[in-house]
Amino acid sequence: MLAYTLKRTFVAFLILIVVSALTFSLSHLSTDPAMTIAGETASEADIEAIRKLYGYDRPVYEQYISWATRAMSGDFGESFHYRQRVSEMISGRIGTTMTLGLCAILFALAISIPLGTIAAIRPNSWIDRIALFIAVIGQALPTFWFALMMIIVFGVWWRWLPISGNTTWQHFVMPTIALGYYATPALMRLTRAGMIEVLASDYIRTAKAKGLRPMTVLFKHALRNAIIPVVSLAAVWFGFMLGGSIVIETIFNLKGIGWLSYDALLRADLPVVQAIVLIFASFYVVLTLFADLLNAYLDPRISVR
Amino acid sequence: MSQTSETVSSVPLGQQLGANQILDEVFEPSPFSKIRKRIFKNHSFLIGTIILLSILGVAVFAPVLVPHDPYDQELSSRLMNPFWHDKKHAVEHVLGTDKVGRDYLSRLIYGAQVSLLIGFSSMLISGIIGTVMGVTAGYFGGRVDMVVNFIINTRLAMPVFLVAMAAVVAFGASLTVVILVLGLFLWDRFAVVMRSITMQARDLDYVNAARAIGCSTPHIIVREIFPNVLSSLTVIATVEMANAILLEAALSFLGFGVQAPTPSWGLMLNEAREYMFFSPWLLALPGACLFMLVLAINLFGDGLRDVTMGQER
Amino acid sequence: MTKTVLEIEDLHVDIPVSAGVLHPVRGISFSVERGETLCIVGESGCGKSLTSLSMMGLLPKTAQVSAGRMEFLGRDLRLLSEREMSDVRGASMAMIFQEPMTSLNPAYTIGNQLEEAYRRHNKGARSDARDRAVFLLEKVGISAASSRLKQYPHQLSGGLRQRVMIAMALMCGPDLVIADEPTTALDVTIQAQILHLLAELQREFDMGMVLITHDLGIVARVADKVAVMYAGKIVEAGPCTSVFENPLHPYTQGLLRCIPVPGKTARGAHLGSIPGVVPNLVGDLQGCMFRNRCEYATSACADMGEEAQSVGDGHSYTCVLSPDEASMDADNKKVANA
Numbered sequence: 001m002l003a004y005t006l007k008r009t010f011v012a013f014l015i016l017i018v019v020s021a022l023t024f025s026l027s028h029l030s031t032d033p034a035m036t037i038a039g040e041t042a043s044e045a046d047i048e049a050i051r052k053l054y055g056y057d058r059p060v061y062e063q064y065i066s067w068a069t070r071a072m073s074g075d076f077g078e079s080f081h082y083r084q085r086v087s088e089m090i091s092g093r094i095g096t097t098m099t100l101g102l103c104a105i106l107f108a109l110a111i112s113i114p115l116g117t118i119a120a121i122r123p124n125s126w127i128d129r130i131a132l133f134i135a136v137i138g139q140a141l142p143t144f145w146f147a148l149m150m151i152i153v154f155g156v157w158w159r160w161l162p163i164s165g166n167t168t169w170q171h172f173v174m175p176t177i178a179l180g181y182y183a184t185p186a187l188m189r190l191t192r193a194g195m196i197e198v199l200a201s202d203y204i205r206t207a208k209a210k211g212l213r214p215m216t217v218l219f220k221h222a223l224r225n226a227i228i229p230v231v232s233l234a235a236v237w238f239g240f241m242l243g244g245s246i247v248i249e250t251i252f253n254l255k256g257i258g259w260l261s262y263d264a265l266l267r268a269d270l271p272v273v274q275a276i277v278l279i280f281a282s283f284y285v286v287l288t289l290f291a292d293l294l295n296a297y298l299d300p301r302i303s304v305r
Numbered sequence: 306m307s308q309t310s311e312t313v314s315s316v317p318l319g320q321q322l323g324a325n326q327i328l329d330e331v332f333e334p335s336p337f338s339k340i341r342k343r344i345f346k347n348h349s350f351l352i353g354t355i356i357l358l359s360i361l362g363v364a365v366f367a368p369v370l371v372p373h374d375p376y377d378q379e380l381s382s383r384l385m386n387p388f389w390h391d392k393k394h395a396v397e398h399v400l401g402t403d404k405v406g407r408d409y410l411s412r413l414i415y416g417a418q419v420s421l422l423i424g425f426s427s428m429l430i431s432g433i434i435g436t437v438m439g440v441t442a443g444y445f446g447g448r449v450d451m452v453v454n455f456i457i458n459t460r461l462a463m464p465v466f467l468v469a470m471a472a473v474v475a476f477g478a479s480l481t482v483v484i485l486v487l488g489l490f491l492w493d494r495f496a497v498v499m500r501s502i503t504m505q506a507r508d509l510d511y512v513n514a515a516r517a518i519g520c521s522t523p524h525i526i527v528r529e530i531f532p533n534v535l536s537s538l539t540v541i542a543t544v545e546m547a548n549a550i551l552l553e554a555a556l557s558f559l560g561f562g563v564q565a566p567t568p569s570w571g572l573m574l575n576e577a578r579e580y581m582f583f584s585p586w587l588l589a590l591p592g593a594c595l596f597m598l599v600l601a602i603n604l605f606g607d608g609l610r611d612v613t614m615g616q617e618r
Numbered sequence: 619m620t621k622t623v624l625e626i627e628d629l630h631v632d633i634p635v636s637a638g639v640l641h642p643v644r645g646i647s648f649s650v651e652r653g654e655t656l657c658i659v660g661e662s663g664c665g666k667s668l669t670s671l672s673m674m675g676l677l678p679k680t681a682q683v684s685a686g687r688m689e690f691l692g693r694d695l696r697l698l699s700e701r702e703m704s705d706v707r708g709a710s711m712a713m714i715f716q717e718p719m720t721s722l723n724p725a726y727t728i729g730n731q732l733e734e735a736y737r738r739h740n741k742g743a744r745s746d747a748r749d750r751a752v753f754l755l756e757k758v759g760i761s762a763a764s765s766r767l768k769q770y771p772h773q774l775s776g777g778l779r780q781r782v783m784i785a786m787a788l789m790c791g792p793d794l795v796i797a798d799e800p801t802t803a804l805d806v807t808i809q810a811q812i813l814h815l816l817a818e819l820q821r822e823f824d825m826g827m828v829l830i831t832h833d834l835g836i837v838a839r840v841a842d843k844v845a846v847m848y849a850g851k852i853v854e855a856g857p858c859t860s861v862f863e864n865p866l867h868p869y870t871q872g873l874l875r876c877i878p879v880p881g882k883t884a885r886g887a888h889l890g891s892i893p894g895v896v897p898n899l900v901g902d903l904q905g906c907m908f909r910n911r912c913e914y915a916t917s918a919c920a921d922m923g924e925e926a927q928s929v930g931d932g933h934s935y936t937c938v939l940s941p942d943e944a945s946m947d948a949d950n951k952k953v954a955n956a
Contacts, residue, residue, distance in 0.1 A: 015459045023468060030475030136349070136607075140600035142551050144558050145574065145592035152585050202720040208676055209715070210735045210786070211708030224725050243464040247555055262559065265470050273471060280464035288461075300770045301724050 005289070012285040017068070019281040023274060024064045031268040032056075036080045067274065076275035081267045086275045090257055094279075096166055097249070097256030101241040103172055104180035105234055112184050113230065116191025117223065123196060131192065135185035144247045147178035151251070164253040175252045179244060183237040190233055194226035201225075228298045235291035239284040350608020356601035364417040371411040372399070375568045379406035400590070403576060412568040413590060419569045420598055423484055423553045428546040430488025432538070435495020442496070443503025453496065460493050469552070470561040478564045483556065487549045494541050502534055536610065543606025547599045554595055570595050623794045623826035624650040624673070628686035631668050631677065638900045642668050644850035645924065647686075648843075650794065650826040655817070657837040657858070658830045659873075660847035663896045666830045669847075670796045673828075674713055675703040691793060709739040712787035716799040718779035722771035728782050729767025735789040747789075754785035758815060777808040781815070788819065794826045801836065813840055834873060838862060843932070846870050849907035850899055855926075856933030866927075866944040867935040868912045906937070914939060 034051040035042075042050075051057050055066070070077065076086035119131040154174060155163035162171050198204065199222055207221045245258035253259075257276050264272035296302045363370060379402065400409040442453035472486045556562030557571030565572060570591040577587035631643035642665040650656045658666045672683045673695070688695040690711060698706065707713075715721045723731060732754070733747035740746070748767065755763035758781040771779060780800060787795055797816065801809040817840055820827050829840060837844050837858065844862075845855040846869065854867040865871045875890030894911035906912075909919035918938045926934040929941050937944060 011455070011458070014455070015462050018459045019463050022463075023471060026468070026471050026475050030471070136600070136603060140547070140596055140603055142554055142592060142595050142599070144555055145588070145595065148574070148578070148581065148588050149592070152581060152588065156582055202715065202717055203723040205676065206715060206721045206783075206786075207723070208704075209674060209707060209713045210738060211704045211706065212734070212738055213704065216738075221723050225723070243466055246466055247559065250559065261467050262470075265467075265474055265561070268474070273467070277464060277467055277471075280467065281462045284462045284464075299725070301772045 005293075008289050008292075012289065015285055016278065016281055020068065020071070020274065020278050021064055023277045024067065025060060027270045027273055028060055028063070031270065033080065033268075033270055036268045036270075071275070071278065077271040079264070079272050080269045081264075082269075086271045089260065089272065090275060090279065093255055093257050093260055095256075096254055097242060097245050097258055100172060100175055100179060100245055100248070100254065100256060101238055103176040104241045105183060105238045107176050107180035108183040108187055108237070109230075109234055111181075112187035113191050113223075113227070116188040116230075117195055117218070119188075119192045120195030120199060120226075121218075128192075131188060135188055138181050138185045141181070143178060143182055143244065144251060146181070147174065147248060147251045150174050150178060166254045166256075171252070171254070175248050175254055178251075179241055179248045182244070183234070183241065187230055187234060187237065190230050191226065194229060195222060198222045198226040228295060231298065232291040232295045235287045235294065236284075239280075239287040242283050243280050347608050347611055349604045350612060353601045353604025353606075353608055356597060357605050360417050360598050360601065361421065363414055364421050367414050367418050371408075371414050373408035373411045375407060375411040375415045376566050377407060400586075403573075403587075404579075407566075409587075409590075412573060413570075413594060415568040416570040416573060416591060416594065417598070419480075419563065419567060420550050420553070420595070423480070423487070423563075423569075424546040424550040424602075426484045427487035427491060427549040427553075428542055430485070431490070431492035431545055431549075432495050432542055434488070435492030436499045436538070438492065439496040439499025439501075440503045443500040444507065446504070450500075453500070457493055457496055460490070463490075465490050466552070466555065469556060470559070473556065473561045478561060480563055480567060483553055483562050487552055491545050491548055491552075494545060495538075498537055498541055499534070502537060506534075540606050540610045543602050543609070547602045547606075550595070550599060550602075621651055622649055623652055623691060624648075624828070625687055625689040626673070626685060627688075629669065629672065629688065630682075630684045631665070631672050632682045632684075633680060635900065641899050641903060642850050643672065644899075644903065646845075646847070646850075646852045648845050648852065648855065650828055650843075652793070652826050653820065653824050654842045655820060655827040655829055655840050656843045656845065657841035658828065658845050658847055659832060659834060659837050661832055661896065664847040665850040666847050667798055670713065670798050670828065670830055673796065674707055674711060675700075676707075676713075705739070708735055708792075709790040710793045712790070712792040712795050714780075714783050714787050714795065714797040714800050717803050718776050718783055719803065721783055722779060724771055727768050727770055728774070729769075732767070732782070732786050732789060735786050739790045750789060751785070754788050755782070757788075757819065758782075758785045759811075760785075776804055777812070780804060780808075780812055784812075784815065784819070788823065791823065792825060794828070795820070796828045796830070798830045799832070800829070802831070802833075809836075816840070834877060846873070849896060851907070851936065853908065853937070854933075854935040856935075857931060860929075860931060860933040864929075864933070864945060866929065866933075866939075866941060867937050868914055868939075868944075869908050870935075 032047075034047045034054065034056050037054070038047045038050050055063060067077070074087055076090070078084065079086055079089060082089065115127075115131045115134070119125075119128040122128060151163045151174065154161045161173050162168070163174070165171050204217060204222055207217045212221075242258075245256060246262050247258075248254070249256050249259035250262050257279065261273060261276040263269075264276070398408050398410070400413065402408055403412065438453050438456070442450045469486050469490060473482060476482045476486075553562050553569065554571030554574070557569045558575045560575060563569040563572055565576075573591040574588060577584075577591070581588045626649065627647045628645045629643055629647070630641070630645055633640045633642065644665075646665075646669065648656060648658075658669065660666050668677065668681075671677050672681070673688075673690075675695070675698075677683065683696075685696065690706070695703070695706075722728065729748065729751060732751040733744070736747040736750055737744070751767060752763045755766060760766055760778060760781055766774075771782075774782065780803075784800075795816075800816070801812050804812065813836060816827070816829070819825075829836070831837060841858040843856065844858050845852045846861070846867065847853070848869050854861060854865065854870045861870065862874070865874055869892070872890060872892040876892070892911055897907050897910065899907075905920040906915075906922045909915040912919070916938065922936070922938050924936070926936045927941060928934040935944070
């Protein structure tokens with residue numbers, strides 16, 4: 001178990017290096033950081049001076065190594081635009097994004113699991129068809145369009161919910177729904193398929209033969225087994241939600257790190273973009289490892305060797 | 306009273322059953338009619354195909370269908386309303402005009418071209434990249450497989466949206482760049498599935514059987530493995546095409562995709578945001594078009610899988 | 619305590635399918651007494667498993683069960699609600715299934731699953747359930763029972779898992795145990811042990827047992843009564859010794875002929891086999907369903923009625939041939955060759 005985790009961690013580390021290196025090259029291709037820092041009114045001499053000061057005249061790989069070494073201790077440098085430490089900017093905003101992501105995945109699970117279960121108990125019934133209908137519609141709905149339509153209906157016409165900001169819990173309702181529904185089709189299909197398969201298995205027949213009550217058979221025996229892959233997938237989807245938060249945060253003016261990355265890109269604020277890419281990638285890597293370990297924990301047959 | 310003569314004259318049940326079986330074999334429908342039957346039974350597949358073909362038709366015949374040139378700016382008739390609004394509405398602009406006077410309907414129609422073009426091209430690029438990687442990994446195994454797996458995992462770890470935006474910033478926002486960026490990012494599912502199919506096919510019974518009767522390797526690949534592969538490939542192709550279309554729309558919506566004046570539905574949504582509280586149709590229409598297109602592609606892909614399932618082996 | 623545990627008369631199971639209505643069980647009758655083992659024997663698809671599932675009420679909702687009588691310990695099973703039936707299941711009527719490898723939930727310890735069976739039907743402390751589990755595990759021959767409770771099913775072999783299944787069936791002290799091919803999935807050596815175990819437990823707990831199998835060897839070893847099923851009907855039934863010594867139905871005779879007997883079957887001689895396949899049981903079915911595979915079939919077979927012929931001490935069979943015509947001599951030929 002320990003060896004497995006160590007090996008995974010090592011590979012994860014390599015992945016993060018590759019991801020950040022790629023992003024680093026990409027951003028240094030696009031802009032001249034010295035110019036961005038100097039501002040619009042600076043002279044050539046000023047820009048050159050800044051370049052030397054910050055070391056932008058060194059080869060790219062050298063710059064990357066110094067960035068990476070500092071990043072490992074949590075120092076992501078300073079924002080070009082805001083003159084603040086990037087790590088401070090991020091730590092101030094990451095809470096919003098995490099809250100949004102978590103609510104979104106919980107929302108998705110709250111819909112998918114019951115719907116998928118009922119659809120599995122009564123396949124081809126009207127509720128099964130509704131569930132599949134929701135899945136099909138959900139997969140085709142563009143997230144940002146759904147968000148905008150919700151704003152018009154719930155924020156403007158009916159005035160039920162606020163459309164901007166992040167001060168109260170109501171501010172999170174529409175963003176949660178807009179972000180979360182996209183995971184619902186996949187999770188619901190997996191729940192349904194898993195439950196159908198589990199309900200046909202022999203140990204469910206044994207449970208019924210013991211005279212156990214239907215609820216016990218359903219929850220204690222069936223769901224417990226069917227849910228394992230769903231939970232793993234949910235962990236991975238949580239990672240996707242964090243990445244997909246950019247659009248939602250921008251639309252709803254929730255100033256989390258998704259919004260921050262968008263803002264930074266507009267301003268060519270490289271250190272911020274670099275840092276956020278690394279953070280998203282780290283989340284994904286950690287979440288997939290977590291999903292695997294969760295899988296192993298929930299299924300006694302798997303021993304992680 | 307011999308037993309045997311009694312048995313013969315009584316037409317035992319077994320003989321009757323045998324006759325029925327022979328009849329069944331003679332009248333068994335041909336593979337084509339079986340497929341045709343399955344297609345028409347599958348309602349969602351039909352709906353998806355019809356919608357898809359319609360949108361395709363609109364895109365192909367766009368130059369003929371549009372009432373105006375979508376790039377034509379008529380600054381004197383800016384922000385006209387569609388025909389169901391009776392305040393300021395012009396007869397020649399059925400759905401009104403946008404903020405620089407371009408006919409909305411024409412832009413909507415041309416938007417289909419843009420979405421389909423982007424979706425198809427990036428799907429093609431990502432398909433080629435992913436298939437090559439997946440087949441290589443599956444066929445060679447060992448270290449090659451490890452390397453490819455690492456590449457796939459690295460790609461999955463990247464926040465696609467963010468890095469795509471950064472790439473667009475780096476290389477400039479244009480149709481070509483968007484297509485290339487999407488194509489270079491959406492190959493992972495192709496790779497994963499092609500890898501597993503190749504690995505399975507390598508050791509499959511019917512491949513070994515074919516080899517045993519002397520078929521050469523290319524023959525095996527074309528005749529035995531390919532049909533099996535084709536159905537999985539088409540399904541993933543539809544999924545990735547839908548993904549590409551949605552991704553481009555989101556990028557354009559945030560301003561990191563196709564640039565004005567190209568009529569992209571995502572871009573139109575971006576432009577609509579300013580006026581969304583007063584003219585909600587500016588939001589509703591392009592989004593609905595996106596939704597219909599993606600829905601059609603999904604239904605088509607799902608239906609294709611259902612219809613061709615049970616065809617192989 | 620009532621002597622007759624189970625009384626089934628004219629049981630029918632009908633399942634609507636796309637091609638019509640399937641009749642896998644077409645009017646069978648049997649009874650089981652306390653301390654007695656009834657073996658239902660037949661080939662795959664004859665309806666024996668469906669019979670046991672219908673007694674337990676475990677058939678899918680689409681299946682229609684009807685009978686002249688379906689009495690368990692004097693109670694009419696057809697009048698029981700689903701809830702009352704679930705109170706009976708596992709408590710006074712228990713079932714052991716064929717596949718021990720998949721019949722236990724992999725996510726819970728066997729202790730959990732054993733105790734659950736007990737606590738569903740008995741109020742009381744958790745420790746009562748655990749003590750009973752340990753007691754029964756030891757009874758079924760599993761050593762180190764208390765530490766076994768914490769093990770998961772995948773940590774046990776097939777033979778051990780089947781023993782656990784047996785223990786689980788006995789947790790509430792049932793009056794009737796239905797064992798559906800309990801040894802088919804096990805090694806031959808383990809088979810003998812499990813059968814021996816079942817017989818012992820039946821004696822000790824004074825239960826009725828219905829054992830379903832396709833293996834005549836098992837029948838010979840454990841059965842008090844045997845019922846031979848074919849195509850949804852019982853074609854021959856009676857005390858085990860009587861049926862084995864004097865098989866009257868051509869199907870029974872065919873089955874017995876398939877078994878080579880050391881010392882009797884000549885080397886190189888033809889092993890018997892019954893040609894043909896089990897018929898399709900959809901739609902209206904008339905007459906004897908074995909006639910297409912029977913070497914003694916006549917035109918009268920197509921119109922054969924339902925009545926069985928009896929030859930005393932409970933041995934009966936359903937065939938157009940009279941007992942004299944049907945009997946076989948030592949050379950396995952019909953005595954009266956018409």
